[in-house]
Amino acid sequence: MKNLLPASLILAAGVALGGFCPGYYYYQTKVNNNTVVVKGLAEMNVKADLAIWKLKFVTTGNELAGAQKNITDQANQIVAFLKEQGFNETEINVERIETNDLMANPYRNGNVTDNTRFILTQTITVKSGKVDLVEQSLPKTNQLIGKGIIFDNSYSDPVSYIFTKLNDIKPKMLKEATINAKKAAAEFAANAGSQVGKIRYANQGVFSILPAEGGSGSYEAQQIDKTVRVVSTVEYRLD
Numbered sequence: 001m002k003n004l005l006p007a008s009l010i011l012a013a014g015v016a017l018g019g020f021c022p023g024y025y026y027y028q029t030k031v032n033n034n035t036v037v038v039k040g041l042a043e044m045n046v047k048a049d050l051a052i053w054k055l056k057f058v059t060t061g062n063e064l065a066g067a068q069k070n071i072t073d074q075a076n077q078i079v080a081f082l083k084e085q086g087f088n089e090t091e092i093n094v095e096r097i098e099t100n101d102l103m104a105n106p107y108r109n110g111n112v113t114d115n116t117r118f119i120l121t122q123t124i125t126v127k128s129g130k131v132d133l134v135e136q137s138l139p140k141t142n143q144l145i146g147k148g149i150i151f152d153n154s155y156s157d158p159v160s161y162i163f164t165k166l167n168d169i170k171p172k173m174l175k176e177a178t179i180n181a182k183k184a185a186a187e188f189a190a191n192a193g194s195q196v197g198k199i200r201y202a203n204q205g206v207f208s209i210l211p212a213e214g215g216s217g218s219y220e221a222q223q224i225d226k227t228v229r230v231v232s233t234v235e236y237r238l239d
Helices: 004-032 064-085 131-146 166-192
Strands: 035-047 050-061 092-094 098-101 118-128 159-162 196-203 208-211 225-238
Touching (some): 035 166, 050 064, 064 092, 064 118, 064 131, 166 196, 166 225
Antiparallel strands (some): 050 118, 050 159, 092 118, 098 118, 196 225
16 A cells, blocks of 8 residues: 555646646747737828820821821921920930731721821820929820821820839838837727737738829829828737
8 A cells, every 4th residue: 555655646746747737838828829910000192203194196198108297297296395395305205106007907897098098106205203294284285186186095094193202201101000000009908908018920011002082083193192001910919
């Protein structure tokens, strides 16, 4: 009977230790998972610093040489117009002439009438940081229409306004988003009777450039004024 006593003590100690260890690690796991995930929003109003304006125009003719001379004259008029508005040569790019011979199209419908055999199109692109000047000049192209220049309406939005300095504002916006995230975490912690600890995980989120004036059919590239937004996700430990 005496020989059984030490064995019993060892067994009891083993059971006690076996019960202690799982309980300890379970407790530690619950503490380590005592976190809160919050999101921090940051927004900044910005202005486009680059405009790309495409002026595509078209002319037709039954004689290729005549049609080519006509479209070249029109290109010169458009360039002169743009220079009068205040754009310089380095901002104006005259692209090549595209020629479509309807007689060479085996799938043409009907007969080709006079003055419609050749369709010539050309595009003049303005790439400039003078975004306000582009916006002011756009409606003045009516003057060119009055001179007989026909613009191709395949570009529903002939001008794209672009903000190119996103990398310059990223650090400031990420800092603001993180501050806002911590404020949200602090409010949660206060309600839970805890304190915000160190960051366990952070995701800076995706930067979005949105139109300053929203609404149905609004596109960011159509507007000079824009809003940059980022939502950062941060997981904090709670102490």
